[in-house]
Amino acid sequence: MREKKPRRSQQSYGATDKNGFIHRSWMKSQGLPDDVFDGRPVIGICNTWSELTPCNTGLRAIADHVKRGVWESGGLPLEFPVMSLGETQMRPTAMLFRNLLSMDVEESLRGNPIDGVVLLGGCDKTTPGQLMGAASVDLPTLVVSAGPMLNGKFRGRNLGSGTDVWKFSEAVRAGTLSPCEFAAAERGMSRSVGTCMTMGSASTMACLVEAMGVALPFNGTAPAVDAQRALIAHESGRLIVELVRRDLRLSQLLTRTAFENAIRVLAAIGGSTNAVLHLLAIAGRLGVNLSLQDFDTLSENVPLLVDLQPSGRFLMEEFHYAGGLPALMRQLAPLLAPAAPAAATTVIEGHYRDAECHDPEVVRPLDRPVKPASGIWVLRGNLCPSGAVMKPSAASPELFQHRGTAVVFESIEDLHARIDAADLAVDENSILVLKGCGPRGYPGMPEVGNLPLPRKLLERGVLDMLRLSDARMSGTAFGSVILHVAPEAAAGGPLAVVRDGDEIVFDGPGRRLDLLISEQEMATRLAAWRATAAPQRGYARLYVERVLQADQGCDFDFLVGGSGSDVLRESH
Numbered sequence: 222m223r224e225k226k227p228r229r230s231q232q233s234y235g236a237t238d239k240n241g242f243i244h245r246s247w248m249k250s251q252g253l254p255d256d257v258f259d260g261r262p263v264i265g266i267c268n269t270w271s272e273l274t275p276c277n278t279g280l281r282a283i284a285d286h287v288k289r290g291v292w293e294s295g296g297l298p299l300e301f302p303v304m305s306l307g308e309t310q311m312r313p314t315a316m317l318f319r320n321l322l323s324m325d326v327e328e329s330l331r332g333n334p335i336d337g338v339v340l341l342g343g344c345d346k347t348t349p350g351q352l353m354g355a356a357s358v359d360l361p362t363l364v365v366s367a368g369p370m371l372n373g374k375f376r377g378r379n380l381g382s383g384t385d386v387w388k389f390s391e392a393v394r395a396g397t398l399s400p401c402e403f404a405a406a407e408r409g410m411s412r413s414v415g416t417c418m419t420m421g422s423a424s425t426m427a428c429l430v431e432a433m434g435v436a437l438p439f440n441g442t443a444p445a446v447d448a449q450r451a452l453i454a455h456e457s458g459r460l461i462v463e464l465v466r467r468d469l470r471l472s473q474l475l476t477r478t479a480f481e482n483a484i485r486v487l488a489a490i491g492g493s494t495n496a497v498l499h500l501l502a503i504a505g506r507l508g509v510n511l512s513l514q515d516f517d518t519l520s521e522n523v524p525l526l527v528d529l530q531p532s533g534r535f536l537m538e539e540f541h542y543a544g545g546l547p548a549l550m551r552q553l554a555p556l557l558a559p560a561a562p563a564a565a566t567t568v569i570e571g572h573y574r575d576a577e578c579h580d581p582e583v584v585r586p587l588d589r590p591v592k593p594a595s596g597i598w599v600l601r602g603n604l605c606p607s608g609a610v611m612k613p614s615a616a617s618p619e620l621f622q623h624r625g626t627a628v629v630f631e632s633i634e635d636l637h638a639r640i641d642a643a644d645l646a647v648d649e650n651s652i653l654v655l656k657g658c659g660p661r662g663y664p665g666m667p668e669v670g671n672l673p674l675p676r677k678l679l680e681r682g683v684l685d686m687l688r689l690s691d692a693r694m695s696g697t698a699f700g701s702v703i704l705h706v707a708p709e710a711a712a713g714g715p716l717a718v719v720r721d722g723d724e725i726v727f728d729g730p731g732r733r734l735d736l737l738i739s740e741q742e743m744a745t746r747l748a749a750w751r752a753t754a755a756p757q758r759g760y761a762r763l764y765v766e767r768v769l770q771a772d773q774g775c776d777f778d779f780l781v782g783g784s785g786s787d788v789l790r791e792s793h
């Protein structure tokens with residue numbers, strides 16, 4: 222019979238020799254008494270609080286609420302910082318650093334005497350980056366999210382984070398909104414701490430961790446400044462101590478079934494396409510067999526049930542007051558696996574079995590969806606041999622099948638320089654094509670896939686066009702955009718050789734995306750393609766050399782899988 226190892230923390234704090242002295246003595250500089258090293262669970266509180274990540278600035282107070290719960294349950298809470306990724310502040314794009322955050326989390330957890338961890342994240346890349354790192358260590362783990370900010374307000378109406386920025390900036394370019402009004406809207410959009418209050422990437426990921434049972438019910442929707450957020454933090458502090466005592470690890474929660482539920486919830490909430498990349502990367506760390514195709518297959522019959530921006534009308538406050546994710550999951554119950562594991566309730570059904578819906582306009586029943594087409598379309602064809610994605614709930618149905626000629630931009634700079642040119646050869650049937658914005662090309666795969674429409678078309682009242690690129694799109698954005706084309710242009714994918722005037726055929730229901738040139742012509746063009754210079758030093762070089770393509774979640778090839786939680790050797 223295998224001998225049960227002492228807890229990780231006891232392998233440092235339980236020793237009576239010189240090493241035990243060193244581990245404990247310096248910790249006592251914080252005023253900790255002798256008996257907190259008596260073998261109780263040591264809980265890491267992994268915090269992405271930063272004033273450079275405004276969405277996460279509530280997490281300093283949230284950490285204190287987690288600590289209360291940990292103390293109360295007989296654990297020792299120890300908070301520590303990790304790299305924070307502010308979506309609206311970091312250049313060239315926060316996504317470039319998601320894998321770096323994951324490495325910070327992984328090594329901080331493995332290197333320290335921690336038995337379980339509560340991850341405090343919120344802004345888009347912080348949740349997946351933390352979970353990827355935690356998955357590679359596989360301790361008992363819970364997530365407490367920052368929570369969405371209050372609804373934006375402007376002249377008596379609600380404003381949605383991001384979604385209304387895209388609308389207003391196009392209105393300024395079309396001449397229907399003045400720069401003065403635009404500036405006034407800026408002051409009304411962000412009224413409290415918290416993440417974007419549309420169904421952007423942050424809210425999507427906060428809902429999905431709840432749906433997968435690694436966060437408490439209502440983690441996804443309770444406003445950042447609602448007392449319920451502090452309550453969730455407090456109860457998570459209690460629960461993580463219990464999970465350590467039961468040795469219930471992250472890999473026992475994040476099973477293939479949990480991911481399947483998450484993909485169906487993603488479709489029903491009209492969640493961000495970024496979740497595709499993040500779920501693939503998290504699954505890769507855990508050895509869960511999840512593929513890009515799963516997102517299409519599993520969400521095929523799931524309609525849009527939550528009427529939230531950018532796919533619908535309302536904001537996260539209304540979603541929460543309508544009953545939050547538990548209400549949504551109850552409506553979706555016939556399509557969910559109820560026995561998937563959950564930290565708080567053993568099985569996920571416990572999250573939603575008794576949930577009530579208080580506003581059927583916001584959270585719809587299955588037989589009265591907001592839109593019948595939701596989820597993620599995964600496209601195949603000679604333009605995207607490894608796949609591409611589209612979010613039909615945010616697109617125009619009249620463009621679900623479209624044939625048009627390509628108007629090609631070789632880079633984001635090329636786009637900015639020419640998109641508003643009066644002589645740009647474009648009309649509403651054209652297909653805008655953007656290259657050089659994939660994981661390697663930018664590098665970091667920025668959220669520029671919802672390319673702005675040409676000014677001359679905006680002035681004629683054109684509101685949507687088919688656009689395609691190897692970029693991502695903000696979860697708060699909308700439009701008929703094909704994203705994540707793989708392989709990307711910078712990796713020599715067929716996207717690299719599309720030329721102005723080429724014909725492209727898109728068939729959403731048929732899941733096809735094809736460039737109408739002969740195989741011979743494609744081969745000739747690809748043979749003539751040459752890669753551009755890559756970064757020569759630093760993290761950007763590592764990133765470009767080792768990042769996987771979008772269909773594999775953009776993790777680093779050497780980070781896939783995990784290295785476990787064995788305590789490492791002493792340095793003293």
Ligand code: FES
Pocket residue numbers: 276307308309343344345382415416417421423
């Ligand atoms: Fe941080 Fe949207 S910018 S959540």
